[in-house]
Structure formats: C-alpha cells, structure tokens
Amino acid sequence: MKNMDSKKPIRNLTDTIHSLLGLKSHLTSAWVKSVCDIIKNLPHERSRTDAGKSKDDKSGTDISKIKEELATLTASINQLSIQRRQILNELLDLKGNIRVFCRIRPITLGENFGRLRPVVALDSSNVHLKLADNKTKSYSFDKVFHPGSSQDEVFSEVEPVIKSVLDGYNACIFAYGQTGTGKTFTMEGTPDSPGIVPRATEALFKQAGDSNHAFIITFSMLEIYLGNLKDLLVPQPTKPTDPLPPCLSIQTDPNGGIEIENIVSIQVNDINQALKLYRLGCRSRSTATTNSNATSSRSHCMIRISITCFDAPERRRETNKIWLVDLGGSERVMKTKAWGRRLDEGKAINLSLSALGDVINALQRKKCHIPYRNSKLTQVLRDSLGEDSKTLMLVHVSPKEEDLCETICSLNFATRVKSVHLGHEESTEIKSQKENEMMNLQQKMEKIEDERLHLRRQIKKLNEKLENLTGTAMEEQLEASHFSTQGSFIDLNMVNKRNENVKPASSFQLPRFMRSTICSRRKSGMDHQTSSGRDRVFSKSRRPLSHRAESVTLPVKNYSGYKSDCSISKSTCMLELNMKTSADNETEYSQDASECDIKMIVCPEKEKSHWTTVSQKGQLGHLYSNGGQRLRKSSSKQLLKVDNWLDLNKNEPPISGYAPRNKQVLAIPLPEKKHGNRGQKTSTYSLATEKIVNQNNMERQFDIFTGGRTVSGVVTDKPPTLKDLLYEESRSSFIIPSHATNDRTLMQSQNLLEGLSMEDDECGSPSLSDISCGGLQEYDDENEVSEMYGMQAVKDLAQCSEGSMLKNSGHQFSPSELDNSIIDSKEDTAVFTPESEEKWHCEEVHSKLGMENSREEDTDASTESPSKGTITTSCRPRSQKKLFMDDRNQELTVTLVKSQGITQRRGSYNILKHKVQLSCATALLGLGLLDLGFDDNFFYGLML
Numbered sequence: 001m002k003n004m005d006s007k008k009p010i011r012n013l014t015d016t017i018h019s020l021l022g023l024k025s026h027l028t029s030a031w032v033k034s035v036c037d038i039i040k041n042l043p044h045e046r047s048r049t050d051a052g053k054s055k056d057d058k059s060g061t062d063i064s065k066i067k068e069e070l071a072t073l074t075a076s077i078n079q080l081s082i083q084r085r086q087i088l089n090e091l092l093d094l095k096g097n098i099r100v101f102c103r104i105r106p107i108t109l110g111e112n113f114g115r116l117r118p119v120v121a122l123d124s125s126n127v128h129l130k131l132a133d134n135k136t137k138s139y140s141f142d143k144v145f146h147p148g149s150s151q152d153e154v155f156s157e158v159e160p161v162i163k164s165v166l167d168g169y170n171a172c173i174f175a176y177g178q179t180g181t182g183k184t185f186t187m188e189g190t191p192d193s194p195g196i197v198p199r200a201t202e203a204l205f206k207q208a209g210d211s212n213h214a215f216i217i218t219f220s221m222l223e224i225y226l227g228n229l230k231d232l233l234v235p236q237p238t239k240p241t242d243p244l245p246p247c248l249s250i251q252t253d254p255n256g257g258i259e260i261e262n263i264v265s266i267q268v269n270d271i272n273q274a275l276k277l278y279r280l281g282c283r284s285r286s287t288a289t290t291n292s293n294a295t296s297s298r299s300h301c302m303i304r305i306s307i308t309c310f311d312a313p314e315r316r317r318e319t320n321k322i323w324l325v326d327l328g329g330s331e332r333v334m335k336t337k338a339w340g341r342r343l344d345e346g347k348a349i350n351l352s353l354s355a356l357g358d359v360i361n362a363l364q365r366k367k368c369h370i371p372y373r374n375s376k377l378t379q380v381l382r383d384s385l386g387e388d389s390k391t392l393m394l395v396h397v398s399p400k401e402e403d404l405c406e407t408i409c410s411l412n413f414a415t416r417v418k419s420v421h422l423g424h425e426e427s428t429e430i431k432s433q434k435e436n437e438m439m440n441l442q443q444k445m446e447k448i449e450d451e452r453l454h455l456r457r458q459i460k461k462l463n464e465k466l467e468n469l470t471g472t473a474m475e476e477q478l479e480a481s482h483f484s485t486q487g488s489f490i491d492l493n494m495v496n497k498r499n500e501n502v503k504p505a506s507s508f509q510l511p512r513f514m515r516s517t518i519c520s521r522r523k524s525g526m527d528h529q530t531s532s533g534r535d536r537v538f539s540k541s542r543r544p545l546s547h548r549a550e551s552v553t554l555p556v557k558n559y560s561g562y563k564s565d566c567s568i569s570k571s572t573c574m575l576e577l578n579m580k581t582s583a584d585n586e587t588e589y590s591q592d593a594s595e596c597d598i599k600m601i602v603c604p605e606k607e608k609s610h611w612t613t614v615s616q617k618g619q620l621g622h623l624y625s626n627g628g629q630r631l632r633k634s635s636s637k638q639l640l641k642v643d644n645w646l647d648l649n650k651n652e653p654p655i656s657g658y659a660p661r662n663k664q665v666l667a668i669p670l671p672e673k674k675h676g677n678r679g680q681k682t683s684t685y686s687l688a689t690e691k692i693v694n695q696n697n698m699e700r701q702f703d704i705f706t707g708g709r710t711v712s713g714v715v716t717d718k719p720p721t722l723k724d725l726l727y728e729e730s731r732s733s734f735i736i737p738s739h740a741t742n743d744r745t746l747m748q749s750q751n752l753l754e755g756l757s758m759e760d761d762e763c764g765s766p767s768l769s770d771i772s773c774g775g776l777q778e779y780d781d782e783n784e785v786s787e788m789y790g791m792q793a794v795k796d797l798a799q800c801s802e803g804s805m806l807k808n809s810g811h812q813f814s815p816s817e818l819d820n821s822i823i824d825s826k827e828d829t830a831v832f833t834p835e836s837e838e839k840w841h842c843e844e845v846h847s848k849l850g851m852e853n854s855r856e857e858d859t860d861a862s863t864e865s866p867s868k869g870t871i872t873t874s875c876r877p878r879s880q881k882k883l884f885m886d887d888r889n890q891e892l893t894v895t896l897v898k899s900q901g902i903t904q905r906r907g908s909y910n911i912l913k914h915k916v917q918l919s920c921a922t923a924l925l926g927l928g929l930l931d932l933g934f935d936d937n938f939f940y941g942l943m944l
C-alpha cells in the first residue's frame with residue numbers, strides 16, 4: 001500500500017484524500033467489528049509467514065554474508081599463492097636453476113672398507129677427498145649428504161623443485177654416479193624408505209590438492225637403452241609372435257617444446273595410481289648383474305609427470321612437466337671388465353652421460369650453442385634443462401677406497417656441471433649476503449605458507465557452515481558458476497559415467513582438483529563424439545601402421561645381418577630373444593634396434609598438443625580387452641586413463657601366454673598354391689582333456705596333444721590381465737581369452753600355440769601379409785573390410801566387438817541379426833586346420849554351412865564328444881582350406897597369421913628360398929613399393 005501510494009503521481013493526491021474522506025461515512029461500528037474479526041483471524045497466519053520470512057531473510061543474509069567472506073578469503077589466498085610463487089622463484093634463482101647435490105653411500109654390511117676413508121663430508125656443502133701420499137682434495141656443492149643421511153633429508157632439499165613444478169616450471173631431477181653407489185636407492189628407495197619418485201609424486205598430488213585449481217596429472221615412463229627409447233609402460237614382446245610396441249620418436253615444436261611421439265601417457269588421479277604405474281614400469285627396466293651391482297641398471301630410466309591446469313593464468317605454463325631420471329651407472333670398462341652386451345651398455349651410458357655433462361656445462365656458461373643433439377637423453381630433456389627450468393643433479397659416490405678413481409671422476413663431472421660457481425667463484429661476502437637473502441626469503445615463504453594454511457582452514461569452516469545452510473558448498477557453487485561462465489568445464493565424474501563406464505562409487509572419490517573439463521576431455525580424446533571426426537582425419541592422413549616400414553617383421557632368425565634398416569633391425573631384435581649369448585642372457589629384454597631414430601619434426605601449430613598422446617592407431621589395441629577396443633577404435637590420439645590400463649593388471653595370471661583378444665584376423669584371400677605339398681606335418685593336434693576350472697570366470701582348461709607334446713591352455717571369459725601381456729614367458733601353456741563363442745579368438749590362440757609349440761615342425765614361409773603387417777592384420781574400418789572380404793567379415797568383426805552395432809555402407813546389423821549369424825560354440829565345432837604346405841588356415845565350420853561335411857572329413861578320432869557348456873575343439877592337420885560362406889555365397893578364408901619364430905625350414909633349398917624372399921622384400925621395401933599401394937598378393941606373387 002505504502003509502495004503503491006508512493007508510486008502514485010503527486011497530482012492524484014487530492015483525489016486520494018477525497019476518496020479517503022468519502023470512506024469515512026462507511027466506518028460504522030459494525031463494519032469496524034467485522035474488520036477487527038478478520039484481522040483477529042489473520043495474526044496467526046501472518047505471524048507464521050513473518051517468522052518464516054524473517055528466518056529466510058536471516059538465512060539468506062547469512063548465506064550472502066558467508067559467500068562474501070568466502071570470496072574475500074579466496075581472493076586473499078590467491079594473492080598469497082602468487083606471492084609464494086614469486087618468492088620461491090627468487091629463492092631458486094638465488095640457489096641456482098641448476099643445483100648439484102652430492103650423496104655419499106654408506107658402507108654396507110660385508111663390504112671391505114679399505115685402509116683409509118677416502119670420501120668425507122666435511123660439512124653440509126663440502127666433500128673432502130683423501131688421496132694417496134697425504135694429498136687431499138675438496139669439492140663444494142649446493143648440498144652434501146653424508147652416508148647417514150636419510151631419504152627424508154634428501155627430499156626436503158628436493159621439495160622446492162616440486163613446488164615450482166606446480167607453479168608451471170619444467171624441472172628435471174637426475175641421479176648420477178658410478179654403478180652401485182645408490183642412484184636407484186635415492187630415486188626409487190625401498191618400501192620402508194621411499195625415494196624421490198614416490199615422494200615427489202605424493203608431494204605433487206598433495207600440493208595440487210591444496211591449491212584451489214584443477215590439475216590434470218599424467219604419468220609416463222621410458223628408458224633409454226643402448227641409445228634407443230623404450231616405453232616402460234607398454235608390454236615388451238617376450239615371444240616372437242608378440243606384436244612390436246610402437247616406436248618412440250622425439251619431436252620438437254616451434255617453441256622448443258619436446259614431445260615424444262607414441263609414448264603412453266596415463267592420467268593419474270592419485271598417488272596410488274601413479275605408484276602402480278611406476279611399479280609396472282620398473283618391472284620392464286633393463287637390469288643385469290655386474291661386478292659392481294647385482295641389479296645394475298643398464299639404461300637411463302626416465303619418469304615424466306606432466307601437469308596441466310587451464311584456469312591458472314599465474315602459472316608459468318598451462319602444461320609443464322618434471323622428469324625424474326635414474327641415470328645408468330657410469331663405469332670404467334677396464335674395471336668392470338665388461339664385454340659383449342655389458343660393454344655396449346656401458347659405452348652407451350658413458351657417452352650419453354658425457355653429452356649430458358656437456359649440455360649442462362654449456363647452459364651454465366650461457367654458451368650460444370647447447371649441444372642437445374649429441375644424445376637421445378639430452379634431446380628428450382631439451383625443454384626441461386636450461387634457464388626456464390629447474391634442474392637438480394644428485395651425484396652419488398662410493399665411500400670405498402677401491403672406488404676412488406670413479407669417485408674422482410664423478411665429483412669432477414659434478415663440478416663441471418656446476419661450473420658457473422667454478423668459473424666465477426664468489427667472494428665470502430657475496431656468499432653470506434646471498435645466504436642472508438635466501439634466509440629472508442625462506443622465512444617469508446614459511447610465513448606465507450602459514451597464512452595460506454590458516455585461510456584454507458577458514459574457508460573449510462565457512463564451506464561447512466554454508467553446506468549446512470544450503471546443502472551445497474560455496475566452493476562448489478563458485479566453481480560451478482565460474483565453470484558455467486567459462487563454458488568449458490564439466491565434471492570428470494560425469495564424463496566418466498557417460499563415456500568410460502567408470503563406477504560412480506570410485507569416481508566420486510576423485511579429488512576435486514582432478515575434475516576434467518570439456519576442454520580437457522576434448523584434448524584427451526575422452527569425448528568420443530567430438531574427437532572421432534578429427535581422429536578419423538588424423539588416422540586417414542597417416543598410412544595404416546600395418547603398412548609402415550616400422551611394422552615389418554622378417555623371419556631372419558638365422559640371418560641377422562640386417563642392421564642398417566630400421567624395419568629389419570626391429571625384427572633382429574625380436575630374434576635376439578632367441579639367440580641368447582651368454583652375455584646377453586643376463587640383460588632383461590630390451591629392444592635392440594635402431595628403430596627409435598630421432599625425428600626433429602616441426603609440428604604445425606594447430607597440431608601442437610599439450611597432451612601426451614598415444615597416436616599410433618592400433619598398435620596399442622592389443623593391450624585392451626573390450627573396453628580397450630572402444631578406446632582404440634574411438635580415437636587414435638587420446639590420453640589414456642589409468643583405470644583402463646591398470647584394470648588389465650588386476651589379477652595374477654593363472655597361466656602364461658595371451659592371444660590378443662582384440663586382434664581381428666580377418667579373411668585374407670590367399671593366392672592359389674603353385675606347388676604341391678612338401679614337408680608333410682607329422683604332428684597331430686587333438687584335444688585331450690577339458691574341464692571347467694573356474695565356474696565364476698568360466699575358465700575351461702584343456703590339453704592339446706601336438707607333436708608328441710601336451711600343451712595346456714585355458715579358455716576364459718575373464719579379461720586378460722596386464723601381467724598376462726607382460727610377464728609370461730613359459731612356453732608350455734596359453735590363455736585363450738574368449739568371447740567363448742568366438743572361435744576366431746580360439747584360432748588365434750591356436751596359432752599362438754603353434755608358435756610356441758611347433759618349433760620342431762616345419763612351416764611355410766610367411767606371407768608378405770605377415771611381413772607387412774608385423775604379425776597380424778588389423779582393420780578398423782568396417783567399410784574397408786566389407787569391400788575386401790564381404791559382409792560376413794564385417795559381421796564377424798562386429799561379433800568380435802561383442803555384438804556392437806556396426807554400420808556398413810548403409811547396411812546396419814543389429815545385434816540380433818549378428819547373433820543369428822554367429823556359431824553357437826556350445827553346439828558347434830571349431831576345427832583348426834594347419835594346412836600342410838605354406839600357411840595355416842583355419843576352418844570355421846558353420847552349423848548351417850557344412851558341419852556334417854566337416855565331420856565326414858574328420859579323420860582324427862581324438863575329438864571328444866561335446867559336453868554341455870564346453871567347447872569342443874578338434875585340431876588336426878588338413879590339406880584343405882575353407883571357408884566362411886556369406887550371404888552372397890562368397891568364399892572367404894580365414895588365415896591365421898603365422899608366428900614369426902617358427903617359419904624356418906630345414907635344408908639348403910629352403911634357406912636359399914628364404915634368402916631370396918628376404919632380399920626381394922628388403923629391396924621392395926627399400927624402394928618404397930609398399931608405399932605405392934601394392935598389396936600383399938603382389939608381393940606374394942613376386943616371391944613365389
């Protein structure tokens with residue numbers, strides 16, 4: 001009323017007064033009473049509303065008050081963070097961007113101490129060396145850790161570097177030293193006293209969690225062995241039939257950023273995930289027993305942790321990284337008496353260490369030319385060494401007298417690295433001034449840290465209060481509003497639920513700072529919808545890997561003279577597995593090939609990605625089970641998620657060997673045989689026993705007689721474990737991962753079995769399809785498959801994708817349609833038919849299309865009668881190949897790809913034939929004819 005009145009124009013005032021006076025005549029006592037009654041009834045209602053209103057008002061005021069407070073606190077904490085970053089940077093600048101620490105290893109039990117104590121830590125920054133004839137030598141470093149120093153003490157000096165990584169700086173922490181002086185101990189540590197890697201990772205997560213930004217952290221691990229890069233997170237081939245891992249190559253962008261093509265980079269959400277990956281990587285490291293160390297690292301082990309934060313402009317870079325490097329041990333060949341492989345390893349390590357010394361020395365001296373290109377190590381670290389990065393080198397020395405020479409070498413190296421201090425020795429006055437300044441900064445830092453902590457606690461309390469009032473945390477509200485205004489952030493959990501089928505329970509345990517954004521999803525390829533198109537273009541723009549020279553695998557078991565060619569040297573390395581010399585036996589497998597030549601490629605700006613990606617389509621596909629199939633198909637350029645990776649490593653493998661579940665061995669038409677059967681197989685294959693060993697996982701164990709030997713296998717519905725892929729060496733058994741009904745997988749497994757068990761048997765030479773595909777042919781595009789091999793192949797491909805709906809040039813198969821066309825494994829029989837001549841073919845007998853026929857032909861009586869719920873498998877040599885019959889009566893042949901290690905025939909004719917084939921293939925590959933689009937038949941024809 002009041003409001004209404006106030007809004008009335010002043011000119012109506014007289015009218016209003018008149019009307020009120022007019023009303024006066026109606027104010028009888030009855031009227032007044034009735035109005036009073038009405039009013040009497042109102043108070044209750046009104047008071048209630050008023051109470052509610054006032055309560056609402058109060059809580060509304062409270063909320064807005066809290067929100068205001070929170071906003072102020074957040075602003076102050078941001079301000080403090082900026083200050084802290086500046087101070088830290090100043091501090092590190094004063095300390096030096098390249099810092100060198102020295103750690104003296106303690107004498108361990110049973111070690112000969114020697115006559116004198118040659119290395120003594122004089123104080124926290126000086127090492128004293130006692131030489132013969134009472135001579136002494138002193139070395140000065142940023143910090144010296146005496147033999148009794150704990151891992152805690154070491155890490156406390158390392159921690160500032162980790163902080164600056166959170167601030168967006170690239171960093172690099174090395175452990176350098178003679179073999180056996182404790183580099184791995186410092187970096188990796190033991191379960192009781194963890195080293196720098198676990199501590200640094202933990203600190204990164206903690207600091208990321210404490211900050212009020214969202215970070216995405218990824219983990220990669222590689223080693224440089226004999227000058228080659230090897231991804232330690234990718235299973236290395238242990239058998240000749242295993243697919244080769246993708247080549248790693250170093251690329252640089254116009255801004256000098258370094259990216260390693262094909263490196264596996266996995267997003268980690270917490271320290272546990274990171275450590276799991278670390279342990280996984282450590283298992284693949286090349287180690288060997290040497291005179292100096294029972295488990296000597298024979299390579300440089302490099303861990304890369306990348307950090308991305310999109311909404312922190314105060315950070316130095318949006319994406320930065322830290323390298324944690326356990327360098328190979330420097331050694332004097334004269335002393336270690338290494339020979340053969342050990343000698344090569346020692347030489348490679350020493351060369352790269354010397355290159356590293358040169359680079360750091362040049363950086364310290366601010367030379368205009370920095371010799372990065374002299375080794376792979378320095379090329380990889382190019383953007384993490386230098387002015388805008390933080391470098392920390394921990395030089396390790398032995399306390400033993402007998403290691404005095406090596407100790408001097410190491411200390412000289414460290415001094416060279418630290419040359420700026422040598423060249424421009426500071427006066428004590430400047431030194432103490434610097435120290436005072438550093439102390440001041442340190443104190444300021446501590447004060448700021450305390451304030452931040454205090455503010456964080458306040459924010460937490462207010463958030464709790466706010467949550468009680470509204471049910472939502474202010475932080476989240478602010479975040480949501482911020483993100484919605486930015487239009488580029490969404491909750492990772494939602495993404496996970498939608499795209500990755502991550503269990504909600506686990507996904508909600510993710511720390512807030514790990515939530516992804518639309519932007520990150522796009523970059524990481526998690527958003528399949530948005531990325532698929534681009535990926536398609538990406539994959540189209542590159543030739544399929546199966547046609548790349550790197551994938552070529554030649555059966556050069558006995559002829560290892562091909563070292564110069566990349567593709568052939570790869571295969572040589574595979575075969576070196578089999579050609580174990582006494583020295584080589586000791587090194588755990590590493591690729592020995594010139595396959596990882598550095599490519600200094602200038603990426604176009606639009607292709608530049610902050611993300612470490614897996615860009616080799618298909619190469620990693622064999623690692624995945626069905627979930628992986630989706631990953632592999634959906635994007636060739638995507639950030640892998642640790643869950644996908646580690647899910648594969650959940651269980652200990654019950655038995656060895658794994659036939660890749662997702663390898664699609666599709667129908668590959670063979671040329672007609674031009675000559676008769678030679679070298680008839682003597683072995684027979686028959687199923688001996690079969691039993692269900694694990695009801696839950698539907699594991700069925702069976703034995704197959706082959707070549708007079710019994711080989712065990714398991715058919716399992718269980719997804720293969722990563723360990724299956726990584727650590728299986730026994731060659732007497734294998735897993736058949738089934739889609740139990742998918743006999744194709746059985747075929748592959750059988751083929752694997754052949755590869756493992758048929759060493760004495762004679763097999764034909766490999767087809768060029770084998771050669772050019774590096775083992776197995778994969779097709780990701782169903783149209784391509786359909787064109788080449790017909791619709792049945794597409795159906796089959798779809799079946800292998802577990803009934804997923806596939807589009808095929810207008811025709812869509814529904815899951816039911818596919819189901820109807822698929823053999824029911826419980827009733828049908830899959831027959832493995834090693835063809836007597838050149839290749840193994842597999843006959844898959846379709847119930848509708850010739851089951852009887854097949855049974856008639858079956859001369860092997862060892863086939864067991866099928867029992868319900870089991871697969872009946874009959875394996876025998878046959879001379880006929882057959883058949884998929886598709887709707888259009890097309891005959892298709894399923895060809896199993898031959899294992900690479902069993903392709904040798906005996907006899908000079910065959911050796912000669914192989915040589916000719918190899919030369920032919922080599923020449924053709926050299927000429928790049930494969931690149932010109934000649935298909936396998938062309939080469940096959942040429943070679944026959």
Ligand SMILES: Nc1ncnc2c1ncn2[C@@H]1O[C@H](COP(=O)(O)OP(=O)(O)OP(=O)(O)O)[C@@H](O)[C@H]1O
Nearest residue numbers: 105106179180181182183184185293296297328329
């Ligand atoms: N500070 C230390 N405290 C306790 N034990 C240590 C320490 N440093 C090294 N050791 C022990 O010394 C042995 C050799 O150490 P480690 O394997 O780390 O050497 P390394 O320098 O990595 O050798 P390589 O270069 O050959 O790999 C290990 O048994 C390790 O536990």
